[in-house]
Amino acid sequence: MKLPPSGPAPRTELMPRVAPEPRTELMPRVGPVQSVGQVPQAAGRASVGAPVQGPPPAAPGGPAVREPRRRKRLLLAVLLPVVLLLALGGGGVAAQLHRALPAAALTTDIAAGLKIPGALPNIPWPSKGSAELLIEGMGRLGGSGDNDAEPIGSVAKVMTAYLILKNHPLSGDEDGPTITVTSADVADYQARIPLGQSLVPVTAGERMTERDALEALMLPSANNVAHMLGVWDAGSQDAFLEKMNDAAEELGMTGTHYTDPSGYLPTTVSTAADQVALARAALKDEVFADIVALPSADIPVAGKIKNYNDLLGEQGVFGIKTGSTGEAGGNLVFAAHLSVGGKTLTVIGAVFNQPGAHTPEQLANVNAAVRKLLKSVRNIVKEYTLLADKTVGKVKTAWGSVVTVSPAIPLKVIGWPGLTIKVTTTTAAPGSGVTSGQVVGAVQASGVRVDLATDAATTEPTFWWKVKRRP
Template structure:
């Protein structure tokens, strides 16, 4: 029996329709994936450098004219220790001890600006102390009972003509006794890390007051940060009651930039000078702090003259040695690499120059800027800094954009 009506699709036609639908879906999927691949963010390039965190100034370490006897030490503020000689054993330092006396007084009784500070009245005991010291040939300033010295007057008498009797008077005024004041001196030395120093009196007259050049340089560095101390030790002369004009024993003032700090000499200590000097390098003014100790001589003038010879030689050598050096050349010091394999070197935009001396280790800091996905020649990718000097890091070349194939096939 024949049935008339709509024909029923054959299985072959159904399979063809399904295949067509599947193909269309696949094409849509491929198109979506391709579109996604093309619009995806491209990863930033990566930057690596070969710049060390510490670089030594190139060249042979300096050989300075250190004294053959005694000891010496040199420090350049903000840069580091330039070197030293001798000094393995603590020795008497004479009146250099008064640097600590002044330091303790100013720590306990700070002065600012032109302030004179409180008055110290000379008592009968102070006059007796002065008279008792005269027979031993000590450095003194004349005092009379009832005389009033301001704190600044007393510090000027202490540091310029190196008055031992004023060191004693200041100690009593501050701590009530020399013993108590000496304890303060040694406590201050401990706080500054002066491990090879021992004070037994505030003037340095006793040979049992001992130290090293290195320790006294540490103290001097701390003391000259006190503006009033720095002002006083640079004075060539001053005027105080009774005595009138007093003069600074430091003949090195103004020589090779010296602006202080203190002489010291005894038979046991020999000649000593702890000093500070201004050093101009380019547009900077540096401070050199040093000491030359325990120099020979038959008397104080001979001892201090010998010290001064060595200080002049050392500071002249420092001026020739401490200057501007190239720490890092303007040549490739790293590389930028893109995610698709492109790369270019990076270099400082100019040589990185610092103030120092050959062999000085200089800390170096590198900071980077995210370079983005592609790189153009000359683009800034970071900076390198040393001794407050900064130089940009720049790409040496450009990197081509990624290919269409890379964009479509990247994972």
């Protein structure tokens, strides 16, 4: 019997060994560089004859390495927000995203008062005496002289007329109550004739309406009628003088003192600035303004009377009162209409104490001075740009987007260089953000209104800002 060869018997396998499937990894395993065709050794005992599986690994940094890295970054970019949303909780994130956005903040740097750019040009003030100029509702243009109290002549009659209309108001075409001329009134008239005063003839028993008397007072400057009206109103001249000085004090006329209702006495004194203040108050009465603008009028006994103010109708002049004496010189308180930019302004001024040997020369000199002033005013008072259409503010959203705000058009006003204009700024809530050209407020000055609008649109908030903002 033949014995089997010595040594271990070969193992008999029921099934042949199958090489394991190669693992597919997102990123290749980096290891020692192997030569082409070299079979990597598995851990443990290797099976002889095991087939080589898969292509050889690519060199590090090649296309096979970069492509999985790109895929990984893309995957992270997609998955990270999802992970964050899941971490925060779907309901909380949705609430954050749908919460109302907070209102944006609107700020401006427009001052409450702005000066018209530039310096006031030279005004041709008279070389002698004093003068004062203002534009009603706008302000004082300036003045000249030392503003000391001086005789003012018949300009004093402005206060007489002011008080008569204040104590005995008229409206429209009303003539008012009737004043009967007394024998004392006639005697006063006759006593004034030798003195060369401005007068209108009167007769005892003559019946004159209040309007007639005011026309005689203000047009031909009748001194006798000034006395007659004072007695009619207050009972005596002294009582009326007390009323005149009380009214001056009420109006702030600190440089004024009346000693007669006509201004004939040189002790009746005032200043250009004081009389401009009185003129402003008197012109508020429409009947006063109508009377001083009359070139002429008809009254009982005297018949047709002429206004001594030769400037009426010239450069818009519509009043107010002349005055001249040897001590006072030539005086004129005047008012004139001025048309600028579609608006009609009122210039009120006074020129006092102009030289001259007699009344016609004095009044000619004062008229010449007033003409120069009015011409200058027409050259100075114009429409100026107070606020250019440049940045005056900004809108800032809660997430930090900022846009500028500007006037939609330049804000232009009527005035003169150096004049300070009151400015009112209003703003509207801009919401959470704004669009380009959105009106967010307005700026107003001297009755002119201009919208404030955005110069651009604010950006939208980002997803992350919405998610991360505090509740």
